[in-house]
Amino acid sequence: METKNLKSRVLKNRVMKSLFFSATVIALLFLVMLFYRVFSQGWGYLNLNFITSFPAPYPEEAGIWPGIVGSLMLMGIVAVVAVFIGISTAIYLEEYSPQNKLSEFIRVNIQNLAGVPSIVFGLLGLTFFVYLFGIGYRLLAGGLTMALLILPIVVVSSQEALRSVPAEVKEASYGMGASKWQTIVRVILPAAVPGILTGIILSLSRGIGETAPLIIVGAATAIYTLPESLLSKYTVMPIQIYKWTARPQEEWQFVAAAGIIVLLVILLLMNAIAVWIRNKYQTRY
Amino acid sequence: MKKVFGFSLILTMVLLLAACGSSEEEGANANESEGEGALEGSVTIDGSSTVYPVMEGLTYRFNQEYPEVDISLNSSGSGGGFKKSTVGEIDLSNASRPIKEEEKQQAEDNNINLHEIEIAYDGLSVVVSEQNDFVEELTTDQLKQIFLESSDVTKWSDLNEDWPEEDIKIFSPGHDSGTFDYWNEVILEENPMKEGDNTALSEDDNTLVTGIQNDPYAIGYFGYAYYAENKDTLRALAVENPDGEMVEPSGETIQDGSYAPLSRPLFTYVNVEKMNEKEAVSEFVEFTLNNAGQAAEEVGYVSLNDEEYQKQLDEIKEMME
Numbered sequence: 001m002e003t004k005n006l007k008s009r010v011l012k013n014r015v016m017k018s019l020f021f022s023a024t025v026i027a028l029l030f031l032v033m034l035f036y037r038v039f040s041q042g043w044g045y046l047n048l049n050f051i052t053s054f055p056a057p058y059p060e061e062a063g064i065w066p067g068i069v070g071s072l073m074l075m076g077i078v079a080v081v082a083v084f085i086g087i088s089t090a091i092y093l094e095e096y097s098p099q100n101k102l103s104e105f106i107r108v109n110i111q112n113l114a115g116v117p118s119i120v121f122g123l124l125g126l127t128f129f130v131y132l133f134g135i136g137y138r139l140l141a142g143g144l145t146m147a148l149l150i151l152p153i154v155v156v157s158s159q160e161a162l163r164s165v166p167a168e169v170k171e172a173s174y175g176m177g178a179s180k181w182q183t184i185v186r187v188i189l190p191a192a193v194p195g196i197l198t199g200i201i202l203s204l205s206r207g208i209g210e211t212a213p214l215i216i217v218g219a220a221t222a223i224y225t226l227p228e229s230l231l232s233k234y235t236v237m238p239i240q241i242y243k244w245t246a247r248p249q250e251e252w253q254f255v256a257a258a259g260i261i262v263l264l265v266i267l268l269l270m271n272a273i274a275v276w277i278r279n280k281y282q283t284r285y
Numbered sequence: 286m287k288k289v290f291g292f293s294l295i296l297t298m299v300l301l302l303a304a305c306g307s308s309e310e311e312g313a314n315a316n317e318s319e320g321e322g323a324l325e326g327s328v329t330i331d332g333s334s335t336v337y338p339v340m341e342g343l344t345y346r347f348n349q350e351y352p353e354v355d356i357s358l359n360s361s362g363s364g365g366g367f368k369k370s371t372v373g374e375i376d377l378s379n380a381s382r383p384i385k386e387e388e389k390q391q392a393e394d395n396n397i398n399l400h401e402i403e404i405a406y407d408g409l410s411v412v413v414s415e416q417n418d419f420v421e422e423l424t425t426d427q428l429k430q431i432f433l434e435s436s437d438v439t440k441w442s443d444l445n446e447d448w449p450e451e452d453i454k455i456f457s458p459g460h461d462s463g464t465f466d467y468w469n470e471v472i473l474e475e476n477p478m479k480e481g482d483n484t485a486l487s488e489d490d491n492t493l494v495t496g497i498q499n500d501p502y503a504i505g506y507f508g509y510a511y512y513a514e515n516k517d518t519l520r521a522l523a524v525e526n527p528d529g530e531m532v533e534p535s536g537e538t539i540q541d542g543s544y545a546p547l548s549r550p551l552f553t554y555v556n557v558e559k560m561n562e563k564e565a566v567s568e569f570v571e572f573t574l575n576n577a578g579q580a581a582e583e584v585g586y587v588s589l590n591d592e593e594y595q596k597q598l599d600e601i602k603e604m605m606e
Contacts (some may be wrong), residue, residue: 044369057342057583137374220357222341224348233357243360246489247338248514248585 003115012091038264042257050258054245055240059251062244064259067237068266070139074236075204077143078150082203085131086146086154087196094162095184114152121149122213129149130217137218140230145217146210148201157199161192201274205267211238237263315331324351324563331359332366332379333367333463335508336551339405342580351550354565363463370554373397378554381407381463395481400604402597404573405588407580409467410512410548411522414544417502419448422523422531425472425546429545431455432468434477441502449502452483456496456505459488468506471546479506494519506547507535510585514553551586557604567605574598 046058053063089110097103125145135141165188173183220235221243227234237259244256328347330340337360361369363380370378371392384392384399392399411428413420419441423431425432425570430438430452441448457478469475478484487493489505497503498518512521512534523531538544553573560567574597577578578588 054348055341055345057345057580059339215361218359221337221360222344222358223356224352225355232298233327233355243337246334246491248490248494248511250507250514 007072009172038257038260041254042259042261045254045258047259048174048230050255051262054224059249062255064237064262066223066226066235067240067259068262070223070234071208071236071266073139073227074143074146074234075208077140077202077230078147078207079200081144081147082154083200086151086155087158089151090162090188090196091156091184094159095180095188097252109154110152114156118149118210119212119216122216124148125213129261131153135231137220137233138231139227139234141217142214142219142234142236143230145213147209149210149213150207153203153206157203158192158196161195161199162188164195165191166195194278198274198278201277202269205270205274208236208267208270209238209263211236211242214239237266292295299442302399311588323353324565324568325353326563327357327379328563328565329357329375329557330359330377330379330553331361331375332377332552332553333363334360335363335381335463336360336404336553338510338584339551339577339581340553340585343569343573343576343581346580347569348570351565351568354569362461364461367531367554370399370556371395371397373559376556376559376563377569378556380552380554382434382466382572383552384554385393385426390514392461397443399554400560400601402553402555402570402595402601403589404553404577405551405586406539407549407551407586408509408534408544409464409506410509411504411506411524411547412519412521412532413504413511414497414501415518415520416499417503417520420504420522422525424525428472428524430458432478434479435597439483451502454496454500454503455479455484456493456503457484457486458490458493458507458526459486462488464507467530467549503572509539509587513585529599535542536542536587540590548590551581560601561605568600571598574601 049061050063051062051068052065054066056062093103093107093110098107122145125148129135129141129144130137133141135144169187169191170183171204173187178186190237214236220233220240221239223233223235241256241259241263244252244259247253297440305549328445330344337358344358348354348356359366360379363382365380366375366380367384369375369386371388372395378399381527384401389399390534412422427444430444432455438444439452440450441453442450455478459466469478485493485496488494489495490511491509493505494511494515497505512519521534523533524547526532526543528543530543532538532544533546535549539548542548555566555570560570574594578594581588
């Protein structure tokens with residue numbers, strides 16, 4: 001009886017293990033297939049010329065440079081706006097706001113906002129930034145729209161980071177006679193920065209791959225000058241890639257694949273920075 | 286920790302500086318011509334994604350000749366382009382169909398005069414898979430029977446007893462595209478198209494190509510360029526023209542007009558006031574009429590006759606004086 005029970009438990013364990021393993025393999029398999037396809041198609045078109053050139057009607061001459069510059073400038077705007085508004089909101093919600101129905105309502109809705117389809121933010125951006133504020137179809141409008149899009153994610157992850165600062169540390173600060181503001185600036189924020197920054201960079205990584213809202217707020221498809229200011233016309237990498245995939249000639253699919261590789265590399269770099277920051281500062285407490 | 290704060294501080298400073306430098310650019314739009322080759326200013330173009338490849342070729346070459354001109358080219362569809370051009374947001378609006386009455390009205394309400402320019406031809410190609418070995422040609426009536434909601438033809442055998450008793454799978458561009466608009470006007474005559482399990486709509490022509498390639502009972506239509514690039518897996522059907530001849534789409538039949546009624550002109554609409562105000566725009570329009578034929582051929586479309594380009598060029602020159 002005893003041994004039989006043991007056997008079935010061991011068997012169950014094996015079955016579950018192989019089940020979970022195959023689930024992991026499936027996910028990995030698709031990732032490998034994606035990488036294989038993108039790299040086998042795009043490798044031949046990926047060279048310095050591709051990275052430093054402007055769009056061209058010929059596959060061999062086409063380049064993604066304005067997309068790279070546009071995407072990075074856009075992310076710069078997004079980072080600044082989302083950092084200030086996002087962290088401030090998180091600090092208010094975590095440290096200042098009274099624990100009542102209203103603040104709970106705000107909290108839940110910010111989490112809901114994180115799940116709203118990106119195209120909705122595009123329409124919001126078109127109405128507010130492009131028309132109402134009169135910015136027009138320019139870089140600043142795109143940046144603000146994208147900032148709105150990732151703001152909820154920044155707020156939620158910053159809240160998590162603030163919450164994970166141990167209560168003893170705060171209490172100690174209050175105990176020494178520090179005011180709330182002093183505690184926030186000198187104790188809580190420094191301790192939460194790695195978590196906050198990781199959240200910001202990861203949400204920027206989401207933003208850099210977005211296409212839909214930017215099409216609506218008028219990012220250009222082909223442009224032969226780099227954006228010089230916040231009020232320049234601009235384009236971004238995903239829109240260039242999207243446009244290449246829609247062309248009839250097969251070579252354009254390879255150009256698109258090369259573009260995807262560039263986008264992937266930038267994305268992985270950003271994620272690597274996030275991991276590096278987390279590892280460097282995490283073990284303080 | 287300080288480093289991290291320093292980093293975000295620097296980022297902020299850089300962006301603020303960028304913001305300060307922004308006011309200069311606006312002034313550059315009002316361009317003065319000082320000598321040759323120093324053309325400055327901006328040209329903004331939006332509209333049909335069908336016209337986009339031709340325009341990309343043109344803007345690319347224009348930029349090589351006049352590198353100081355800022356060109357931005359978008360493709361938000363024929364309708365999307367008119368939405369912007371009828372309120373004066375852009376200089377040129379590409380379209381794969383003529384401007385609609387309500388769009389014309391809107392432009393008039395805003396005191397905007399849009400001048401139509403034909404830049405190339407496209408032949409909407411009705412295609413089946415290479416694996417399809419029974420259909421060679423269709424009359425426009427048969428096309429209507431296949432595509433119209435009101436007809437009860439659902440199987441190939443309903444059209445011709447010798448054809449297989451299999452469901453007809455329809456692949457069509459989505460309702461927002463100018464290609465659908467044209468089809469809607471010429472074949473459907475504004476009547477509803479079939480919907481349901483055997484109809485697939487996509488805004489991406491490559492999706493239609495893939496769908497039709499692999500299904501011997503599929504039929505669809507799209508721009509000639511997409512057929513020309515996939516001749517080894519797709520077969521274009523001959524379609525009956527108004528003279529009763531069965532004509533297959535090709536460069537010649539599209540250009541000489543015998544491939545009818547599915548040959549369509551591709552347009553760009555220029556804002557006349559902008560053309561008079563901005564030298565960059567008028568220069569670009571002339572450049573377009575001088576080079577559109579070649580740019581069209583390069584991307585698989587069909588050029589107009591030289592005389593047709595010349596005639597339009599003369600019209601433009603007249604308007605400018």
